[in-house]
Amino acid sequence: MTKRTLKDLSHHVSQCVECGLAESRTQVVFGSGNPNADYFFIGEGPGAKEDLEGEPFIGRSGKLLSRLIGEELKIDRSQCYIANVVKCRPPNNRNPKSIEISTCKPYLDEQIQLVNPVVIIPLGNFASRLLLNTKEGITNLRGERYSYKQHYLVPTFHPAAALRGNPDALKNMRLDFQLAYSIVSGNLK
């Protein structure tokens, strides 16, 4: 059987009603970016703006993410791939539930497999804990290089943490992005 493409998968997921988040979403926010990206970012879930426009990370967090990608990875964000742990907005921006995360995870895994990035960068607790299969928090997890399947994995803070005024978050995000850059540019393989 022919393997489905990212576009096929996106079309399939756009009609998904596998978990309760389908009831309150405006639309599925599948993910966006370069289908052959070296860097694959994973956030938590779509917010209100993303739910309306169908794109991940387009609010204030997205602006900060784009800026850090430009400054630390030396590329435009369109050259990365950006997705979320859950593809539909949790009502009132509540945390996604375990059952919603586990139901949606096969889509994330298939996205990763199809994009086949060098480095995965989970942003914040939800994405980092999911891929590292741990209950440990991002403050302790970040600053290290891990692996997920055949990919490197470099967890870091969610940009929202830096925007909330966590004084170390922005500084540590820069360090983690620099680690990811070193891996992709071949200095740390």
Ligand code: SF4
């Ligand atoms: S969050 Fe994921 S599993 Fe739930 S309805 Fe949306 S696409 Fe389907």
